[in-house]
Amino acid sequence: EPEVTQTPSHQVTQMGQEVILRCVPISNHLYFYWYRQILGQKVEFLVSFYNNEISEKSEIFDDQFSVERPDGSNFTLKIRSTKLEDSAMYFCASSADRGGSPFNNEQFFGPGTRLTVL
Amino acid sequence: AQTVTQSQPEMSVQEAETVTLSCTYDTSENNYYLFWYKQPPSRQMILVIRQEAYKQQNATENRFSVNFQKAAKSFSLKISDSQLGDTAMYFCAFSNYGQNFVFGPGTRLSVLP
Numbered sequence: 544e545p546e547v548t549q550t551p552s553h554q555v556t557q558m559g560q561e562v563i564l565r566c567v568p569i570s571n572h573l574y575f576y577w578y579r580q581i582l583g584q585k586v587e588f589l590v591s592f593y594n595n596e597i598s599e600k601s602e603i604f605d606d607q608f609s610v611e612r613p614d615g616s617n618f619t620l621k622i623r624s625t626k627l628e629d630s631a632m633y634f635c636a637s638s639a640d641r642g643g644s645p646f647n648n649e650q651f652f653g654p655g656t657r658l659t660v661l
Numbered sequence: 662a663q664t665v666t667q668s669q670p671e672m673s674v675q676e677a678e679t680v681t682l683s684c685t686y687d688t689s690e691n692n693y694y695l696f697w698y699k700q701p702p703s704r705q706m707i708l709v710i711r712q713e714a715y716k717q718q719n720a721t722e723n724r725f726s727v728n729f730q731k732a733a734k735s736f737s738l739k740i741s742d743s744q745l746g747d748t749a750m751y752f753c754a755f756s757n758y759g760q761n762f763v764f765g766p767g768t769r770l771s772v773l774p
Contacts, residue, residue, distance in 0.1 A: 576761065578762075585752065585765060585766045585767055586752060586754075586762075586764040587764070588761045588762060591761055599761060632704055634706060636706075649696075649708060650762060652698075652705070652706035652707075654703070654704070655704050655705065655706075657704075
């Protein structure tokens with residue numbers, strides 16, 4: 544069964560450093576998302592991406608964050624200068640569609656990348 | 662803005678028993694989707710069940726079923742014949758057509774042997 548994959552599973556970085564989190568969405572999906580979950584808290588939406596551009600972003604997704612689909616398979620989240628409060632689990636998700644039936648709207652989540660900022 | 666509330670931070674149930682997790686949401690939309698996701702200790706997000714708001718029939722998926730009360734904006738999850746593997750965080754999520762998911766704060770469920 545196709546699945547969303549994410550690398551690395553755990554990333555440790557020093558405050559102020561740049562990190563790139565990588566995701567490979569399901570191959571025929573068109574919409575891609577990043578979510579964040581600070582330990583013990585709920586999952587929060589960061590950004591959605593379609594047709595090589597951001598379609599929606601939350602207030603969390605400030606100028607320190609950027610997303611890119613550098614090739615036909617990868618979808619990356621870059622944090623330019625990490626802060627302590629960026630420590631969280633980052634989930635990538637993809638969906639075939641965004642409207643219509645929930646069977647297309649369903650977002651498939653990757654296993655997450657645990658980011659620890661020291 | 663839509664909000665999702667899960668009023669039970671933690672719950673426990675004996676193996677083989679039935680448990681119900683509550684979820685309420687707030688929206689002015691008429692058409693939307695509702696989901697329950699399971700997050701085991703591995704922290705993977707796994708879809709448990711989903712419901713379209715325009716459908717009156719409650720969704721079921723094996724041991725999992727929902728009680729969807731649209732007027733009350735309530736979407737509870739019932740787990741029958743609970744198994745040890747059901748131990749996890751459970752998140753209720755809301756999605757408008759074509760928009761992103763809004764998650765509730767989660768309910769930590771422990772299934773006791």
